[in-house]
Amino acid sequence: MFRDSCNVYAVEGQQGMLIVDAGTGVWMDYLDELPLRPEALVCTHYFRDHSAGAAAAARSGIAVFVPHGERESYEEPAEKYRRRETYLKYDNLWDLFIPIEPITIAGTLLDYDRVNLCGLACEVVPLPGATVHQIGLAVISPVDGQHIVFCGEAIHSHGRVARVAPLQYDYQDLGGAVSAFYSAHTLLGQKFDTLCPSLGEPIMGAGVESALQALKTNLRAICAPRESFVEHLVERIDALENRSLTRVSQSVWYSNASASNTTYLISRSGKALAIDYGYEARSLCFPLYGSPANRRALLHDLEQLKAQFGIDRIDVVLASHFHDDHVSAIPILQRTFGTQCWAAETFADLLAQPEAHRFPCNAPEPIRVDRRLAFGKTARWEEFEFELAPMSGHTRFSVLVGFEADGLRFAHTGDQYLFFSGQRPFAERTRFQNHVYANGALLDGYDQSGNWLLARRPHVVLNGHEAPYVTDESFFDQVKAWTTEYRDLHEAIMxxxxxxxxxxxxxxxxxIWPYRTQLIEPGPITVTVTVRNPYPRNSRLKVSLVGPAGWRRAVATLPAGPREEVSCELSIFVPSVGRRQAFALDLEADGRPFGQIAEALVTVGGKFF
Structure with missing residues (x-):
């Protein structure tokens, strides 16, 4: 261990020395004291006192590996500085405490991955806290077989972290302390022999458990006087300590461990299907400042599935809609367990190609869709059969999922119907109008789902954010009222x-599809444009792509039925190198101009979009 601005650890492997954390880089003046040349460097998080030395390390030929969620902070810090608002700043993220120069990286480390570095078998341990995407690196000592974890700022010493300030993500909260509690809980569960913090002294043997238990106690104590903007902080901590799946029927269970509920179907053969699988967010706190760097999907509920049913993996995830709080952790299941993702044809492309659209709540990581489900056809998994129906309102493209289990009719309605009124009788609950216009809310959205519910009259309605609704006649009265209220409110105001x-x-x-395009050099791009006829009659829609001066464009005229959406391909020539250059879709309907109704972005040249 070298004492730089942080601890810099060197571990001897069969293929060279593995370095953990980079400090200022002063340690590089003492490499001749090591038995082998350093071949790889792992940074646990982007804080400058841990990462600045990685630039010199990379220039010297050492392969640098960083947390996957922090890649931009290393490779493109100038862009982070450029985009970050520094006036009227009501958050306290340390997201500008990043390198001031680009660092060439050899790769990124994904949560839970097992990788070989310098001949050492390493496991990536997610340890959110000081940063949202902080990692630990677990190795088995080649000398004595000890299970060691290099744990960044997850702990400093018995019961302590090195600094509390980075744990205050927003303004008056202390959400990062909840995440730090999650990390201490994770470290305890893995029963490491030695903790190697980046700030503080190594903690060994019997001292490990007592140090982590004391840290959990102190984190809970510092959270107790504070309220989160979402939920009391201590309630989140207690939720992690006392977690189980809740029974709906013999085969149907649900969990509220993630940012949206996950429903589990347990088959007679001992497999599990999940409806939705989003962020582990009941026991983590994310900053309110929204960006991919401030969100992190982690595994959840696997311990409970194992303890309650002896199931160690999820066979299939059936997605109700494409929003990140419902699907963000699916890629981890896919690469860790080979889990399949089933999704409706209406939004499968939105999951598989997130770069191609900018609809809200769109996470950047593609999700492999293994089975695309059509309306009007039954999809079977084990002994269960699913029927999908169209549903817009909260969001366009979402689906209502119907199935039967244990002699009951079920419907999963995603985020379409929510009350947030406690467990009062349905007649006394307040309807929460959860439609989001930018999601693609349509006037007939609640007609679609309401008609289906009234025709099938399920016994149980599952949803994304409340306990399941056991229906009665007053519930269906609320569904009727929802449809009428939704229409009446909007027909009155628009x-x-x-x-x-x-x-x-x-x-x-x-x-415009795709929304984001990247070219190596100037040239033409071809996109698919979709336009909506604003008239209640057959019309001719003239569409064209418009760019700055010097961009060559194409024009097309499309016939469209009343209110119909029609599509075609159009090309435009992009003559200049530049980043995120905007071009627009211009619409004229029956000779009347409607202007530039949509835009898309193209980057020409460079490594990054």
Missing amino acids: PLADGDTHFDLDSWGGW
Whole structure:
């Protein structure tokens, strides 16, 4: 161990020395004291007092590996500095405590991955806290077989972290302390022989458990006087300590461990299917400042599935819609366990190609869709059969999932129907209008789902954010009222009558697919444009792509039925190198101009979009 601005650890492997954390880089002046040349460097998190020396290490030929979720902070810090707002800043993230120069990295480390570095078998341990994406690196000592983890700032010493300030992600909260508690809980569960913190002294033997237990106690104590903007911090900590799946019926269970509920179907053969699988967010706190760097998907509920059913993996995830809080952790299941993802045809491409659209709540990591499900056809998994129906309102493209189990009819309605009114009788609950216009809310959205529910009358309605609804007649009265209220409110405030000129409730005139394109050099790109007829009659829609001066564009005219959406391919020539250059889709309907109704971005040249 070398004492730099942080501890710099060197571990001898069969293929060279593995270095953990980079400090200022002063340690590189003492490499001749090591038995072998350093071949790889792992940074546990981006804080400058841990990462600045990685630039010199990379220039010297040492392969640098960083947390996957922090890649941009190492490779493109100038872009992070450029985009970060520094006026009226009501968050306290240490996301500018990053390197000031780009660092060439050899690769990124994904949560839970097992990798070989310098001939050492290493496991990546997610340890959120000081940063959202901090990692630990676990190895088996080649000398004495000890199970060691290099754990960054997850702990400093008995009961302590090195600094509390980075744990205050927002303004008056202390959400990072909840994440730090999660990390201490994780370290305890893995029963390491030695903890090697980046700040502080190594903790060994019997001192490991007592140090982590004391840290959990102190983190809980410092959270107790504070309220999170979402939920009391201590309640989140207690939820981690006392977690189990909740029974709905013999085969159907649910968990509220993630940012949205996960419903589990347990088959007679001992397999599990999940409806939705999002962030582990009941026992973690994310910053309110939204960006991919401030969100992290982790595994959840696997301990409970093992303890309650003897199941060690999830066979299939059936997605109700594409929002990140419902699907973000699916890629981890896929690469860790080979889990399949089933999704409706309406949004399968949104999951598989997130770069191609900018619909809200879109996570950047692609999700492999193993089975695309169509409306009107039954999908079977084990002894269960699923029927999908279209549903817009909260979001377009989502689906209502119907199935039967244990003699009961079930419907999963995603985020369409929520009350947030406690467990009062349905007649006394307040309807929470959860439609989001930018998600693609359509005027008939609640007609679709409401008609299905009223026709099938399921015994249990599962949803994304509340306990399952055991239905009665007053529930279905609420469904009827929801549909009427939704329509009446919007027809009163917008010109949405049959004879009006409009782009429906969401006011989408159209969109461009893909939204993001990257070219090596100037040249043409071809995209698919979709436009909506604003008239209640057959019309001719003239569409064209518009760029800055010097961009060559194409024009097309499309016939469209009343209110119909129609699509075609168009090309535009991009003449200049540049990053995130905007171009637009222009619409003219029956000779009337509607202007540039949608935009997309293209980057020409460079490594990054």
